[in-house]
Amino acid sequence: xxxxxxxxxxxxxxxxxxxxxxxxxxxxxxxxxxxxxxxxxxxxxxxxxxxxxxxxxxxxxxxxxxxxxxxxxxxxxxxxxxxxxxxxxxxxxxxxxxxxxxxxxxxxxxxxxxxxxxxxxxxxxxxxxxxxxxxxxxxxxxxxxxxxxxxxxxxxxxxx
Amino acid sequence: xxxxxxxxxxxxxxxxxxxxxxxxxxxxxxxxxxxxxxxxxxxxxxxxxxxxxxxxxxxxxxxxxxxxxxxxxxxxxxxxxxxxxxxxxxxxxxxxxxxxxxxxxxxxxxxxxxxxxxxxxxxxxx
Numbered sequence: 083x084x085x086x087x088x089x090x091x092x093x094x095x096x097x098x099x100x101x102x103x104x105x106x107x108x109x110x111x112x113x114x115x116x117x118x119x120x121x122x123x124x125x126x127x128x129x130x131x132x133x134x135x136x137x138x139x140x141x142x143x144x145x146x147x148x149x150x151x152x153x154x155x156x157x158x159x160x161x162x163x164x165x166x167x168x169x170x171x172x173x174x175x176x177x178x179x180x181x182x183x184x185x186x187x188x189x190x191x192x193x194x195x196x197x198x199x200x201x202x203x204x205x206x207x208x209x210x211x212x213x214x215x216x217x218x219x220x221x222x223x224x225x226x227x228x229x230x231x232x233x234x235x236x237x238x239x240x241x242x
Numbered sequence: 243x244x245x246x247x248x249x250x251x252x253x254x255x256x257x258x259x260x261x262x263x264x265x266x267x268x269x270x271x272x273x274x275x276x277x278x279x280x281x282x283x284x285x286x287x288x289x290x291x292x293x294x295x296x297x298x299x300x301x302x303x304x305x306x307x308x309x310x311x312x313x314x315x316x317x318x319x320x321x322x323x324x325x326x327x328x329x330x331x332x333x334x335x336x337x338x339x340x341x342x343x344x345x346x347x348x349x350x351x352x353x354x355x356x357x358x359x360x361x362x363x364x365x366x367x368x
Contacts, residue, residue: 119288163330166323227292228252
């Protein structure tokens with residue numbers, strides 16, 4: 083009879099174990115922001131996102147800038163453009179890279195200079211396949227203005 | 243300038259490091275803004291010098307910039323993005339010799355090493 087409470091406890095643990103994988107979880111790694119010079123109006127933020135279940139990145143906010151948008155670099159012949167993207171697909175288990183040569187976050191209307199070594203808070207809004215939203219707080223490291231773009235050029239060469 | 247130009251300017255800085263002696267001394271990077279309303283001279287100068295202190299930036303009135311772009315056959319246009327805008331533009335860098343003759347164009351897909359090799363060849367034959 084005295085075993086009852088323990089059994090109930092175990093049952094609860096099992097339920098929790100089953101419930102965990104159902105929670106959409108997104109991890110962010112290598113988040114960084116390119117430093118700006120004084121009075122520069124915008125800069126980019128970059129990172130690698132991996133979602134545990136099919137999700138979408140639907141918004142990014144930061145206190146350092148007036149407007150934050152996700153942009154995609156497009157090449158149309160020799161003409162390079164930036165297009166705003168409303169959502170970035172995060173397929174389950176796949177690392178999605180936001181880098182200077184493809185999809186990236188633009189911090190526009192910077193309130194202050196972003197200096198190398200600073201941390202920039204970013205709030206990411208992730209929506210799972212059921213439409214449930216969660217927010218993720220990320221501290222992005224500020225790297226030098228001339229920091230490497232992340233090998234995008236080499237990628238282009240592999241396609242030649 | 244925030245996403246495209248850092249890639250091109252970072253490449254230009256790498257090219258300069260790859261060049262040696264007289265070739266390096268002759269290599270002068272000039273960056274001309276396509277967005278003179280947003281890029282003030284102070285910001286432009288600090289920006290390009292963050293990549294390499296020898297780099298120079300130029301600006302002008304929107305009319306002057308339009309005329310220069312036309313001369314260089316550079317395409318550019320403002321693209322609205324929410325409450326702000328971005329600028330789409332052609333991504334080729336042009337190489338002039340010391341007499342002002344156009345010698346080479348460097349496409350965006352070339353890496354720094356390839357550009358430096360082309361420049362060394364050019365400097366040998368010119």
